[in-house]
Amino acid sequence: MxxxxxxxxxxxxxxxxxxxxxxxxxxxxxxxxxxxxxxxxxxxxxxxxxxxxxxxxxxxxxxxxxxxxxxxxxxxxxxxxxxxxPLLPATGAARHLCLQWLMFQMGGVGPMFGQYNHFAAYAPEKIPYAITRYANEVQRLHRVLEKRLDQSAFLAGAEYSIADIATFPWLRNPDRRGIDLDHFPAVKRWHDAIAARPAVQRxxxxxxxxxxxxxxxxxxxxxxxxxxxxxxx
CATH class of the missing domain: 3.40.30.10 (Glutaredoxin)
Known part of the structure; x- marks a missing residue:
């Protein structure tokens, strides 16, 4: 192969x-x-x-x-x-939960974090409305993740999956988005556990x-x- x-x-x-x-x-x-x-x-x-x-x-x-x-x-x-x-469960509820949180990253975390990054860091003109809109959305998405991870070790359940792998790179360097992970303790616990994995570090x-x-x-x-x-x- x-x-x-x-x-x-x-x-x-x-x-x-x-x-x-x-x-x-x-x-x-x-x-x-x-x-x-x-x-x-x-x-x-x-x-x-x-x-x-x-x-x-x-x-x-x-x-x-x-x-x-x-x-x-x-x-x-x-x-x-x-x-x-097993990073994508083959059957059952675990598979559907994994795909749900993968789609949450693809449709929410990635696009919204990307828009914040663009308007806050890269746009030639600083537009307060756009920056505020996407900053609020970044905060909201962190609250969604906090609620989930306060109930579950990983996004799809008890086991690490591609939903976590997809989301983690977007949550690195939170200070770039004005985020203090100490305000989201469950997200911080999850972030630090994933960051410690040797494969993630590589x-x-x-x-x-x-x-x-x-x-x-x-x-x-x-x-x-x-x-x-x-x-x-």
């Missing part, structure tokens, strides 16, 4: 880095520098028309045929089903040397947020 992961050190990239480390699967890493605009290269667009990382190529997909996938949640489900990993170090430091350049801003994104391809 040959897996090629096209990725970059973002929360969505780290989901797959962590999962692959947890599964112990060998893979070829293909860095896609989104600040430099590499997500718009024809060879990457041939894998994912959505020009977003991560994307996965499996030379031995279903029925032995090559398969290319994009969307981090879909890739996580695929890898767990392919390997039979996963967040993947491509860490490429993590952007300092202010965003105008080229990076254009490639990530400007008109370049919206060109027909």
């Amino acid at each position: 040959t897996l090629r992961l096209h990725s970059w050190p973002t929360p969505n990239g780290h989901k797959l880095h962590i999962l692959l480390e947890e599964l112990g699967l060998p893979y070829e890493l293909v860095p896609v520098n989104i600040g430099a605009g590499e997500q718009f290269r024809p060879e990457f667009l041939a894998i994912t028309p959505n020009h977003r990382i991560p994307a996965l190529e499996d030379s031995e997909g279903p029925d032995g045929q090559p398969l290319a996938l994009f969307e981090s949640g879909a890739i996580m489900i695929y890898l767990c089903e392919k390997t039979g990993s 996963g967040v170090q993947v491509l860490a040397e490429n993590q952007r430091r300092g202010p965003m350049t105008e080229k990076e801003r254009e490639n990530m947020f400007g008109a370049t994104q919206f060109q027909a391809r």
